[in-house]
Amino acid sequence: MTAISLRNVDISYGDTKIVHGATFDVAEGESFALVGESGSGKSTILKAIAGLAPEWTGDIDVLGQSRGHGVDYRFASRCQMVFQDPYGSLHPRKTVDSVLTEPLKIHGIGNRDTRVKDILNAVGLDQRFRFRFPHQLSGGQRQRVAIARALILEPRVMLLDEPTSALDVSVQAEILNLLKRLRAEQGLTYLMVTHNLPVVGFMCERMAIMNKGRIVEIAPSTALHDGSFGDPYSQSLYAASGGNPDLKEIV
Template sequence: MTGTMAETASKAMIEVDDLHVTFGRGPRATHAVRGVGFRVAAGESYGLVGESGSGKSTVLRALAGLVEGWRGRMTVAGRVLGPRREAAFYKLVQMVFQDPYGSLHPRHTVERILSEPVAIHRLGAADRRIEQALGDVGLGPQFRYRYPHQLSGGQRQRVAIARALILEPKILLLDEPTSALDVSIQAEVLNLLARLKRERGLTYILVSHNLAVVAHMCTRLAVMNRGTIVEEMTVAQLRRGAPRHPYTKQLLTASRGYDRTAVDAFIDFAEAEAGSIART
C-alpha cells in the first residue's frame, strides 16, 4: 500500500497540464504559451528545447511563480499550485538563472547572497550552511566575502547554484544555466550540476536551445515551437536521430553547425503555421 503510494508520488514530481501564459491585455496581448503539458518523475532530468521566443523559459517561470496571468493546472510533489506560492514551495523548488552577471545582487557579498535564504526561512546555523554550500559547488572559503564583480562568470554561476541549493530543494529549475558561459566553463558547470543531482537525487527541468547540453544532462525532452510542445521524446531517440516532427529535424540539423544548403532549406515554422491557421 505504502509502496504504491510512494510509487505514484515518484511517478510525477511535476505535472503541468494545459498551461497557457498570456502577457498583456486586449489587442496587444501575446499568447506566449499555448496549452503545454508534461510530466517529470522524481529524480528525472527533463529538457525543454526550442529556439528563442518559443516560450520554454516562460513555462519555467510560470512554474516558479515569477509570471502572472497563467491558466491551467500545475502540481509539484502532488500539491496543486495557486497564483501565490507559500514558503514550503520555495524550500522545494529553486531556480538557476541564465545570466550569471544579472542574477547576483551587485552590492551584496557572496556571504550576504547566501545568508539571505537562510535568514528568510529561519534555518539557523548560517555560518556552517554557507561554508557547506560553497564547498558543494567547488568554491573555497576565500570566495565568501567577495563581491560579484570580483568573480568570473563561471564562479558567479557556481554562487547562483549554491544559493539555489542552500535551501536543500528537491527540484531545480535550470534556465539555460550555461549559455552565457564560454565552452570550457560550460562543461565544468554541467558536470557540477550532474554531480549534485547524483548526490542529492534532485529533479531537474533544464531549458536550453543547445541540443548537446540537453542530450548530456537529460533523459527525456520536449521540443517547443511557438508556445506549444511539438514533440516529446527520449534522449535515446534523439541520439538515434529519429525525431518525427519536421521542426525537430530542422533544430537537429541546425545544432550540427552551419550548413548553407541546410539553412536554405529551412522553413519558418511560425509563418508556415500561421498560413495553415489562416487556411482552416
C-alpha cells in the same frame, strides 16, 4: 512519484499568449529539457512554475502539490531556479555570504555558518570567496554562487534556465559537470531550458520540443543519436545540428 506536472497550461503577458496548452510530466529524480528556438516559450514555462509569470491558466503541480499564482515562500523550499545570467542574478552590493544567508534568514533556518561553508564546498568554491562581491568573481564562479543560493534551502526540484549559455565555452563544461554531480549526490529533479542539443544529450533523459509556444513532441534523449523524431519541426532542429550532435564537446 511525479515531481512536476503541467496540464493544459496557457501563459500570457498581458493580452499576448506566449504558451499554448503545455502538458508534460517530469518524474522525481529525472532530468528533463525544454528545447526550441528563442521565443518559443521555454523560459516562460519555468517562470510560471517559479511564480514569476503569474498570468497562467491550467494546472501546475510540483511534488504532488498544486502550484498557486505568484510567490509562495513554502514553495521556495521545495523548488528553486537558476537563471541564465550570473551577472544579473546576484546583487552587486552584497557579498557571497550575504547572498547565501539571506534565504536562510527569510525561512528562519539556523546553523547558518555551517550551512554556508557546506554549500560552498558542494559547488566547488573555496571559503576565501565567501566575503567577496560579485564583481570580484569570474562568470563561472558567479554561476557557482547562484547554484549554491538555489541549493541552500535543500530543494528537491531545480529549474535551470540556460545555466551555461552566458559563460565562456571553457567554463560551460565545468558547470554542466557540477550540475550533473549535484543531481546524483542529492537526488535532485531538473527541468532545464536549453537550445543546445549536446547539452540535452549530456544532462537529460527526455526532452519536450517547443515551437511557437506549443509542445510539438516529447522524445527520449536517445533520439539525438538515431534521429528518431516524429514531428517535422523536431526533425528540422535535429538536422540543423548536423545530425547526431557530438556530445563529447561538453564533457
